[in-house]
Amino acid sequence: GGHGLAVGGVLVDGGRFDWEGSGKFPTLTEPYAGYHGIDFAEEFGxxxxxxxxxxEGLRDFGATMSPQNAFYILQGLETLPLRMQRHVDNTAKVLEFLESHEAVDWVLHPTLPSHRDHELAKKLLPKGAGSIVSFGIKGGRSAGGKFIEACALASHLANVGDAKTLIIHPASTTHQQMTAEQLKTAGVGEELIRLSVGLEDPQDIIDDLNQALRASQKG
Known part of the structure; x- marks a missing residue:
């Protein structure tokens, strides 16, 4: 919806796949006890x-969107193209800043040539690869904590995709139960900072990150 309040999804099915032909989809081609032995492929083709x-999803699991969530999603869709363009533009400027900052060891985003999926992103996401950025801060866990505490504009939250800029240090929050070795195995280094770039003025975002990065390097 644009404010991190609701999440919605859409299933897109071309309606032309032969589910019975491959023999790889028993949940669709064998009798389903939950519906009196119905064979979905036979019944619905x-x-x-x-x-x-x-x-099954709606009846058995109850995955039905509430009216309020539906309102948030519909309202958010009205401005989605405008918001996404702003997210993409802001992210490009933030990436340029981070890559040149002395307190940053590495930056990860599909639009960067250094990313392993850069060519794939260019092909599949020609208008931009979103606003979620990861970067490594010099000084590891200690510097990460100082950085988060120093951020003034960016909000310390675990969700992503909000209109406002969000920041988090996973090693000390969402993954704090893991040891250093477990974090490394999971690809979540102690230096990792995750950033969800928002819609604010890009210079305001950069200024906030800059002062927080400087604060993180002080003894």
């Missing part, structure tokens, strides 16, 4: 997948 998703 190419629409077997979406039919079971609706019947």
């Amino acid at each position: 190419p629409a077997a997948f979406v039919s079971r998703a609706r019947a």
Whole structure:
């Protein structure tokens, strides 16, 4: 919805796949006890997948969106193209800043040539690769904590995709139960900072990150 308040999803099915032909989808081609032995592929043909998703997902799991969440999603969709362009533009400027900062060891984002999926991102995401950025701060866990504490504009939150800029140090929050070795194995280094670039003036975002990075390097 644009404010980190609601999450919605869409299933897109072309309706032409032969679910019975490959023999790899028993949940769609064998009798389903939850619906009196119905065979979804036999009953619905190419629409077997979406039919079971609706019947089982909504009836059995209760994954029905609330009216309030539906309102948030619909309202957010009205300005989605405008917001995403701003996210992408702001992210490009923030990336340029981070890559040149002396307190930053590395920066990770699909639009950067150094990213392993850069070419794939150019092909699949020609208008931009979103606003989620990861970077490594010099000084590890200690510097990460100082950085978070020093941020004034960016909000210390674990969600992403908000209109405002969000920042988090996973090693001391979402992954704090892990040891240093476990963090390394999981690809979550103690130096890792995750940033969700918001819609604020890009210079304001950069200024906040700059002063926080400087604060992180003080003894």
